[in-house]
Amino acid sequence: MSSCRYLVFDCDSTLSGLEGVDELALLRGQDISQACEGMTMDAMEGRVALESIFAARLNLIKPTQAEVVALGQRYIETVEPTALEILTGLRKEGWQTAILSGGFTQAILPLANYLGIDRVEAVPLVFDQEGNYVKFDSTAPTCRSGGKLEVLAKWRREFSLERIVMVGDGSSDLETKGVADFFVGFGRYLRRAKVEKEADAFILSLEELPALLQA
Secondary structure, X not given: OOOOEEEEEOOEOOOEOOOHHHHHHHOOOHHHHHHHHHHHHHHHOOOOOOHHHXXXXXXXXXXXXXXXHHHHHHHXXXXXXXXXXXXXXXXXXOOEEEEXXXXXXXXXXXXXXXXXXXXEEEEOEEEOOOOOEEEEOOOOHHHOXXXXXXXXXXXXXXXXXOEEEEEEOOHHHHHHHHOOOEEEEEOOOOOOHHHHHHOOEEEOOHHHHHHHHHO
C-alpha cells in the first residue's frame, strides 16, 4: 500500500451486521449461544479483557472449517448497505482501506475481497485434516486487549502513515484512539454508550463517513 492515509475498519457490527463468533455459537444450541453472547458483550463493552474470554468461547463452540467458510458468506450477505459504494469512492480519493478485527481471518477474507480491501489483520484458526477446530493463533495481536492499537502503531511505522482513521463499534476499537488520528464510532448495529461518548465522531451509516474525512 503506497498511500499515506489509512482508513481502517472493524468487521463485526461495522462492515457487517453480524457478530461472527455469536453466529457460530448459535449452531451449538441456546445454552452455548447465550454464554458466548454474554462473554462477547462483556468484552465489547469493556467490562472484561478480550483475552480472558477469547479461548473460552472457541473451546465451547469448536467451529468446523466448513462452518467458518459459511460464516464468510454470511458476512457478505449482511454487509453494511452502503459499504461497497462508499469504500470504492474513498479509494478513488486516495484512501487505502484495511480491516482490523478480533474476528477470524478465514471468515473475514471473503468479505474483504468483496469490498476490495487487501489488508486484513484478524485471528487465524487452525483446523485438522478433517476440518475440525484445533486452536487459534494466540500470537495474533487482535485476540487481546490493546492489540489493535499495537497493529496501528506498527502500520504507522512500517508505511510512514500521515493519517489513520479507525471506524468501529466496540471498546477494542476505541482503544486505538492513542494511535489513530481520528476515531469514528459506529452504531448502526450496536450502539454502545461508551463508544458514542468517547469517539471523535459517531455515525449510524458508512455513507456519513466521506463528509467527516473532508472536514
